Amino acid sequence: MFKKSLLGLLCFFSISLSAQDYFLKKFHPFDSNIQSPEEFLGYGIGERHTRHDLIVAYMDYLAQNSERASYYEYGKTYEGRKLVILTITSGENLNNLDALKEKHLEYTDPSKSPSDYDGLPVFINLGYNVHGNEPSGGEAAILMAYTLAASNSPEVLNYLNNSVIFVDPTINPDGRDRHTQWANMYQGNPLVADPQDAEHNEYWPRGRTNHYWFDLNRDWYLGIHPESRGKLTWYHQWYPNVVTDFHEMGTQSTYFFEPMKANGSLDPIMPKENYEDLNNLFGDYFAKALDSIGSFYFTKEVFDGTYPGYGSSYPDLQGGLALLFEQASSRGHKQTTAFGEITFPFTIRNQYVSSIATVKAAVENKATLRKYQQDFFKSALTNASRSKIKAYTFENKFDANRTKAFLDKLLLHKIDVYKNGDKYTVPTRQPQYRMVQSVFETYEKFRDSVYYDASAWSLANFYNVDYKSTSSLNLGEKLTNLSGLTNPRMVQKTDYAYIMDYDDYNAVAALNHMQEQGLVVSSAFKPFTAKTTDGDRKFNYGALMVPVSLQKKDANEVYSIVSEAQKVYQVPVYAVNSGYSLQGIDLGSRHVQPVTRPKAAMLIGDGVRSYEAGEVWHLLDTRVHMPITKIPMRNFDRAKLDKYNTLVMVSGNYRFSEKTMDKIKSWASKGNTLITIGSATKWAIEKKLVKEKLTDAEKDTTETVQRRPYVDASENLGKESVGGAIFKVDLDVTHPLAFGYRNSSIPVYKNNTVWLAPSKNEYATVAKYAADPHIDGFITKKNLEENLKPSASLVVSKVGAGRAILFADNPNFRGSWYGTNRLFLNALFLGNKIRIPE
Known part of the structure; x- marks a missing residue:
């Protein structure tokens, strides 16, 4: 029995080592004092999916046992998982890393001109697994x-002497572990290759996204989540010369590496040397490496780096070379395809071979890369000097916290900002000029009409910043941090009433805080001027009023809650000792109405767009600190809706029985509020839940169909979609949904083809696209003229005693549209106050 078991054990180790030589045989010998991954983990790479904590543990182990490696934590995810980087180079380089870093950074400083391009090691960031269910990169x-x-092969030792390599194994640990659990849970023995097996078909929301169901590969530019913010902070300390971005794609495909499809911008701000010369240079290395193992691949056909927020585009705007790789996914351990079976080890090997090829190409062209990075930052100043625009200026006297959030993004990207009183100035002539362009410039003309992602990303519009370009400079003091930017004078105690400005982004969070603590808070439906303890003050639509004597708490408790809300959320609050206003309505007016605390639910699950659902959840969790019940679609038929006064339905493919439709309509008719976004709005109209209509562009049925080449079909059809562009709407600032806005013209983000017709009720169209609506991004002339211009962005529709609030556009897009979040939050908190005149 013992001999049989020993023989089996030896066979196991023989198979395991042989399997690992599938990856590693080229780089023997390895240091026997350092455990291989299979020795450390207890299984061979590719035999199962590796949990993130084991990946981190192995990185830490290598740092503890190899003189070539050091371990660094750059943050934690929402779920508490560590974000780590393993720095690997020669022992000598590692001991002198601070000095090497200092010399390296001189090449990113346009005021300096070092010229030893070949003398320093090249800095390489190997980044993996930004999408959690694309796991081959992490392995x-x-x-x-x-x-x-651990390898002592001459090839590897040469790489270590000539490079500093930063391995970021799992950029999205929360998503990876969600997928890892799924794949391992359904792994068969023997493996099941049938694509219909559960192993290859994750349930909603799947593992692609982070905790809040956000795509982190779009967040480099937006900088919303801790994973991205930690990485950006690290990135701007090192400015690597080369950055990889390893992904997976459909199982029926092969392998993709750059060069990409041509940049869609008419005049790309990225240097031509990047997307042509360097991409083609490195592409030769990748082709040769993949040819050597018999792998098939393609380039140039798809994907584009136009949007600056990918891991494969953001580094391009920092003087580096960012490289995208896409591997056909096994979506599990083995799966049948049209070309035979694709295995997890096969997908890992392609990513591993491309990683090695990246290091090889970088080392052999390190002088070229370093010279390119130096020229990149110097050309930023040269390009800025040629522009007539010398700066962008903005100010916001009414919403300090929204302005602060925008400034936070500028500083996160190391953009120079200056403050002079209430006015902020961003000069164009600075090393981060190309990021300044990304933030402020808008475009109407494009080289291409089909985009892998958004065609508009002027961040200033995301935050509804009223900015101007200028040809003169009046800088003031350079802004280095955000301290003191929101510092309202603390409110004095009163026995009568407190009034809170509603213009500030954080006012809704402060309102929720006070309601949670048991205060009754009212909203002013008309403006007024009051005599406060800080002097006469004009208050806009929506100003919040806390009447002290009408509370169930004494004056001291009320003051404690109000002052705490002000301190936590940094919003302006004023004390008044009389309800008699100097102008406008008095505090006892029927136009000052108590705000009902939302009891909100949202549908999630199969058929629901997880991105949009996550955006709602994230907004309420992290900024308003208000709970929302997430009801899975599978449970909705038996859910008791009467517990809630608000139901949110984001874009999705909703297929309800007639009984369930009646349930929703009956619930809304009782005085409750249904909020629909995007395709959920289209669904509500088509199912006649509301009496609104979609814009119906007239079609000429007599028009002769023009023949077109079959090969152009995908391009011609693709351009009719609206992948992401920014448009101007005219907003009714007197409407409760628009409380907190002072300007009737605001930008909105559209990434769908939901064309909502203005309501036939003259008081129900809250936001309609402006006569000249285009701000930024691509849209066909047909869509602009026939569909968008006649349409509305936001409509309220009567449903019995209740209402449906219909958003054509997503007000919470990617957690970054601070400028339209208020529309959605008003729908939650003020929706039930809307009375639609007949």
């Missing part, structure tokens, strides 16, 4: 870390 990261930390 390849383990193999790369081991190879670099």
